[in-house]
Amino acid sequence: MKVELVTTLKRQATKILADLHETKEPVLITEHGQPSAYLVDVDDYELMQNRLAVLEGIARGEMAVMENRTFSQQEAIDKMSKWLK
Known part of the structure; x- marks a missing residue:
């Protein structure tokens, strides 16, 4: 499973979503080093x-x-x- 910082998501949302749609691999979003959400x-x-x-x-x-x-x-x-x- 891919892990991304929330700040990376803010800066590269389009790329992260494109990768998600291509690989179908969920992305764990972390804030301050803690799990915060999943993108699926x-x-x-x-x-x-x-x-x-x-x-x-x-x-x-x-x-x-x-x-x-x-x-x-x-x-x-x-x-x-x-x-x-």
Whole structure:
């Protein structure tokens, strides 16, 4: 992963963004020697957000199973039938 100072980002934003789009490699921006932000390609960011949404759905499903909040197949069909018409 590439690391850049915030002052470098201010001075060379166009170049840093061009490199980011070309390599698709995230850039860690630091301020005063500390991590401050990541720059990521838009397509990569959207892919990460979609994956996160899927993982959150899986986690909700796992929690429902652990809490015994599940339905039989027939109960699910009956509850979904109003949307499937």
